[in-house]
Amino acid sequence: MSTVRTVLGDVLPQDLGVCNAHDHLFLSSPQLPGQELREASAARAELSAFRAxxxxxxxxxxxxxxxxxxxxxxxxxxDTGVHVIAATGLHQAVHYTPELLRRLRGKLTDVFVSELTTSIGTSGVRAGLIKVAGGFHALDAHTRWTMTAAAEAHHATGAPITVHLELGTGALDVLDLLCGELGVAPQSVVLGHLNRSPDLTVHRQAAEAGAYLAFDGPSRAHHATDWRMPDAVRALADAGFGDRLLLGGDTTTAAARSVDGGPGMPYLLRRVRPRLELALGKDLVEHILTANPGRAFAVDWR
Known part of the structure; x- marks a missing residue:
């Protein structure tokens, strides 16, 4: 039976309710100095606002x-009554020290499998997905290393693989590597940030390949992508790919949280949902927010 692996245990896909398919409660990176998501109280407030x-x-x-x-x-x-799914995986090399990356050489697959099947550290929490990242229109050696480990962990556990596409680029190269060379089923791959590169032809090709396509988070710099996003989603729906679409918020800095004056997690339901309902209709948007995440993240765990 397929289940979604949450931090409180495995649940049926239909129990997810309305799902924010890509966001962050906690996040630290040398690329975002002073903007770390570290406060548990702020994370709780953000989840509660999303729940409301x-x-x-x-x-x-x-x-x-x-x-x-x-x-x-x-x-x-x-505390909030919101299901939370955690991730294992590895981001781009710039987010880590060279020392940490050296320590992971030769053991990355084992780390991923352990965090999916046993525990993330000593937390007792099991991850429900593997997150990796591509580069800007390219796949460098670090990307190939991490995606190879992700594919091996996927084959060992069944876990879905989510992919940060840098500025929304490189989707087809990622699918060539993961699904072509490494044998991952396309329906086990979620491509993130496609709203940041509104190339409708690439979107269509990725959907035809069978991957899930995530449109996740308002732009911080390229605001034209925000008003193009409904058209991109509608084009995919009109082409028959409404069942491959996911929506998320991708809150990556403290200033972006709603409790600190930013859009935060509630923005997805307060602003994005009604805007998409105008373009797609309420029934399809509800389907994208509920049924699609259940399928994308549910696994017959091994």
Whole structure:
């Protein structure tokens, strides 16, 4: 039976409710100095605000070594009534020290499998997905290393693989590597940030390949992508790919949280949902927010 692995245990896909398919409760990176997501009280407030808008679940894409605070996630999920899914995986090399990356050489697959099947550290929390990242229109050696380990962990466990696409680029190269060379089923791959590169032809090709396509988070710099996003989603839906679409918030800095004056997690349901309902209709948007995440993140765990 397929289940979604949350921080409180495995649940049926239909129990997720309205799902924010890509966001962050905790996140630290040298690329975002002074903007770390570290405060549990702020994470709780953000989850509660999302819940107040009708949210039922959040998929946290924060991977290994970036301040996941996995041990805090079960209490936050219980306190707010929101299902939380945690991630293993590895981001781009710039987010880590060279020393940490050297320590992981030769053992990355084992780390991923352990965090999916046993525990993230001593937290007792098991990850429900593997998050990796591509580069800007390219796949460098670090990407190939991490994606190879992700594919091996996927084959060992069945876990879905989510992919940060840098500025939304490189989707087809990622699918060539993961699904072509490494044998991952396309329906086990979620491509993130496609809203940041509104190339409708690439979107269509990625959907035809069978991957899930995530449109996740308002732009911080390229605002034209925000108003193009509904058209991109509608084009995919009109082409028959409404069942491959996911929506998320991707809150990556403290200033972006709603409790600090930013859009935060509630923005997905307060602003994005009604805008998409105008373009797609309420029934399809509801399907994208509920049924699609259940399928994308549910696994017959091995």
């Amino acid at each position: 808008e009708g949210g039922g679940s959040v998929v946290q894409w924060t991977p290994y070594g970036m301040g996941r605070r996995a041990a805090d996630l079960p209490l936050l999920a219980r």
